[in-house]
Amino acid sequence: MALFEVRDVTVRYGGVTALRGANITAEPHSIHGLIGPNGAGKSTLFNVATGLVSPNQGRVYLDGEDVTKRSPHGRARRGLARTFQQLELFGVLTVHDNLLVAAELHARRPGGSGDPRTAVGAMLERMNLSSFGLARADHLPTGIARLVEVARALMTRPKVLLLDEPAAGLIESETEALGRLLRELAAEGLSIILVEHDMELVMPVCSTVTVLDQGEILATGTPDEIRANPAVVQAYLGASAGAAQ
């Protein structure tokens, strides 16, 4: 069984079906890309995965346990962390305190790395965010704020990390650096699901890519298979390539 699995999930909002029988899995040491046009259901899938939305059908498994009925915080305590497409930083707190809140929630979990403040310092250092430590989170440029959300999610020492468009608002060099960081994290054993529109980031770092369109899985495969899939090119990649020109 996969470390993390969303199995056969359907979500309906009134008459609109946001997800229809969607599946996705995540394994340790790997990055799984989740791509698709806006409105395809990617964020809804993350909301189901983290317990913010209850699915009409389907299950969510984390580390061999069915967590479909578990609360968002129950899942977080079992090693699931995420970032948000629309930022959910603690705006009036400093960057340092944003991370500290997360670290303190998990300080007493077995395998804790000692003093939360030391861990926060180390994480800020690692993400090159030290100079922003005392800045208020709601005063940050969007790109930096997204990185702070990634750093905050990492403070929970997750097994599975769901990233919702972390590169939106980053310039090219920053996106490259983010790619390096994601590879490092995967190499350390983390299991990552990455929602992203920037194919320059997705295709090189992901071992598997799933394409979602209008709530349904269109294809799953290696980046090369996905690039060669005519249905995917028609629904998404072709359009994005056209837009890029």
Add this chain to the structure above:
Amino acid sequence: MSEFLTYTIVGLVTAAIYAIAASGLVVTYTTSGVFNIAHGAVGMFGAFVFWQLRFGWNWPTWLALVVVIGILAPLFGCGVEKVLMRNLADASEATKLAVTIGLLIAMEGAALWIWNPQDARPFPPFYVNNKVSFFGTYVTWTQLITLGTFVLCVLVLWFILYRTRIGIDMRAVVDNRPLLMLVGGNPNRASRLSWILGSSLAAIAGILIAPTLQLSVAPLTLLVINAYAAAIIGRLKSLPWTFVGAAIIGLAGSYVVGYLPVSTVGWLQNLPLAVPIIILLIALLLQPHERLRGYIVRRSRESFPVPSWRLSLTGAVILIAVCAALAPVLTTQPLYFLSTGLALGVIGLSLVPLLGWAGQISLCQMTFAGVGALAFAHATGGGSLLGLIAAFAIAAIIGLLTALPAIRLRGLYLALATAAIAELFDSWIFGLPSVTFFGHTLPLFESGALPIARLSLPGINLTSNRTYLVVLAVIFCIFGLLVVTIRRSRFGRALIAMRESQAGSETLGMRTTTLKLGVFTLSAGIAGVGGVLLAGVQTQVTPTQFSFLESLPLLLLIMAGGAATVGGATFGALALGVFGYIGTISTFIYQIAQLLPGLVGVGLGKQPNGVSADISAGLAKLAAWLPGDIPGRLGLASAAAAVRVSGPVSTGSPPSTGGSPAGPGPAIAGGGVADAGISIEGRH
């Protein structure tokens, strides 16, 4: 059968009045997004003005009605919308509520000023002696007129909402405000009309109910609670369900009086008054669970500085020193008001973690204070320190019991639930001399004014008012430092995080429900201690000291001072003391002092941080001018740095640095913090 019919008619007539009031509330809320706590106060004012025209100046009834309902009430609604409410579209729920609370207090103060409450004002119902026979019982013309007025109001509302262009705009605003603007509609015009309609409907309800309630300020103002209940049953948007709600409340109240042994069973004696409140609580608890949503993009205008120890300790020493210096020289009255201010300050401190950080609006802090005072009075009798602990514990338990059902509510609904709990205590529990459960008698306020011993501390004689003032200052500072400690702790950070993003907090692993229960419990406990200290100032307690309406000015002034800081709570509480004192100078100034908290609250829409933010910014600027390390010694250095580094508090989109949409930097993130708009928050 005829008895049942009589109770049904009485119930339906009351229901008609509640329905008129509630429909005004719903129309205003849905269209303008502001829940008008002062709706009952508008009705009260309308009834008083009508009385003045009709009975004071002997105008013909029809003319008085036309002037009040057709001219003055609409003008008032129009003015309120234009002056107060239009700026509130982006304000937080707490600020919106505070502004209407301010309006309530100001109108209450104005009514007491214009119409001396000592004078009798007979308000005979319309055509009370004419009645018609109806299936073996009688229906008075008054009752028929009330029911007819209700039908007329429904027809007028229906016509405006469904048969006029602006009515379509009003319904469109409810669905989607931006979309209405895109198609050329005018939400402000719709909003203004909703305030006009709301004021007129409130005035009609006030005039209709005044004969039964008598023409007095507080009961008419609190009529709004009964209207809330009906409006909540209509989920604040459906008028038909609001009318069903009003019918349930009216009939239930009437049948309780008719069929329950309210005059013989002791604890039932005040129940009829509490029926609408109990229904309100049930309706609130049956509200569908609001889905925990992400995607609430909110830029806070509020600031949450981390207080430094040095600044906090300096403040504490100064406060105690000033009180110690003033204690021997102050005359009785200033001494009394300063002591009251400090005791209220402790209750105000209870709002700092709850409202200031966690963003949970509680309108029942005075109720918790009252519970604390009662516990202290009855627990040990002698006013020992043990009694103080009992007061904390029992108030905390009541806080927890309040929070358990209310906790799933947020924002406005939580505020209304706490208001309902405050009213439940006011109209029912605090009115009982004692309660007997399973043979155990729990004494309450007994004969009304309950004597209470002052806190006694070993080695200190607290019978002197002067010593008591100094001890109050010390206790206030202890609790102030406790609150500072909490702000600097994990708990304090978690509370602010929860308020900033509940979805973010939950997905990080925070148990937000436990956290909310925790902060409610702690806050109620602190309020309980404040209640003991307040009772000690007069060495007696009365239920009115701890009424719902008493919670409002305190809440407002704490918010005006700055609810997120101890300094703000200190400022707010001392301002209440000062307002009380200047009120003793002359009757005229007393009247103005009654208005002041309201005016302060009304001003909150402009400066949500409260004045303490301005004061600390001013102090910091001053510190920047001081030579050498004086600011550092006073703990002002960090504040000064904040002023130097920070730009204006950003309320718009985040500033970009340089030409790129992201920050500059070699690796993932680089660059400095000294960009405009990035501020440095206190020290760690």
